Amino acid sequence: MEAIKAQYMLVIFNIGPHIKNDAFQTTSYSMRMKKLLKKVNELSILCKIEMAIIYDHS
Secondary structure (H helix, E strand, C coil): CCCCCCCCCCCCCCCCCCCCCHHHHHHHHHHHHHHHHHHHHHHHHHHCCCCCCCCCCC
């Protein structure tokens, strides 16, 4: 029986500055999140590992 090796990767993306205008913030956030999810998915496939996104709204 083979030992299972855990593979972890920490990737930090800066999705941009805080935006004060609510309408623009909502639109901008959804566009940035789409791009971020695509990058994480591609990186996950490329490295053959599972990835998670931890989001802190501060």
